[in-house]
Amino acid sequence: MQSILVTGGLGYIGSITITELYKAIGKQYKIIILDNLSNSNIQVLDTITSIIGEKLDLHIVDIQNYNELNEVFKKYKETNPINYIIHFAALKAVGESVENPIKYYQNNVVGTLNLLNCAEEHKCQNFLFSSSATVYAPGEFVDEEAPFKPSNPYGETKVVIEYLIRSLSKKGGRYLCLRYFNPVGATKDGKLGEMPNKPNNLFPYIEQVAIGNLQQLYVFGNDYNTHDGTGIRDYIHILDLAEAHVVALQELIKKDEKKENYYDYFNIGTGKGFSVLDIVNEYSKLVPIKYQITDKRVGDVAILKNQDGQLRED
Ligand SMILES: NC(=O)c1ccc[n+]([C@@H]2O[C@H](COP(=O)([O-])OP(=O)(O)OC[C@H]3O[C@@H](n4cnc5c(N)ncnc54)[C@H](O)[C@@H]3O)[C@@H](O)[C@H]2O)c1
Known part of the structure; x- marks a missing residue:
């Protein structure tokens, strides 16, 4: 049986994708998790186990x-060779990337370079990469043909990696970059969701305020050129995003079986934008969310929204 290596598999998107992937093809492939726990918790493995009914191999690397x-690639070489990689592992806080670009290039770019290097050494040429809408300039109608114009070092790391993937794909293999907008939400049973070691994104932050762990939300800037002055983002439900990964990996598997070479990139967003205050007001219908307007964050943009709600036809 071949293996699928999921880097960053204990993180928010990785853990939920693993449970969905397991339901779809878990009997045909061995799923191996790799994570360094820098933004996740070992207990997530127990939760995954309780959901899928099997304890997956975890490598804290x-x-x-x-x-x-x-060593991880070598360990499975004879029995369950790693033939597919879903690469989630990355640091993702825009503000922190502005303060510490070297840390972000080191973790995201050098880490991915190592991973692709190992993959090449072990003849694994099927790679699904978590890119991001931050590769684009801000805008209301961003489609895949919009040029790369990242506004912060985090987005830059995604661009560098995408260039590397594009170059590698010219040697053959199957490579796909999914450029997500803003994933939110949790599994229906509430067992898996965004539980960062330190909340940075809007939804986990608001939730901490809602349950009283944090006193108030800081809204970064209210003079953007939007209907209420706060930043607008395109929020996609995490289960839809997880499903996109399952479908994408199944495509890579089909193409691998036919030995077809492949390289592509897709935006994954809904095409609908909501401002920070739209979200705060919606939450406040259920529980009051105290907030304070503060300075804009360096690296943030006014609007980032997918062209429309559709995945590109192909
Ligand atoms: N959540 C978003 O808003 C969003 C949007 C677009 C793209 N992405 C990308 O999706 C991917 C997953 O994001 P997420 O929201 O699940 O983040 P997350 O922080 O919850 O998950 C990332 C996981 O990777 C691990 N990790 C980080 N650096 C590592 C390293 N050097 N070695 C091994 N493991 C490492 C972390 O411990 C964490 O478990 C990331 O690549 C991120 O850039 C996220």
């Missing part, structure tokens, strides 16, 4: 460490 990463 940092992708910046080439040797440890290589």
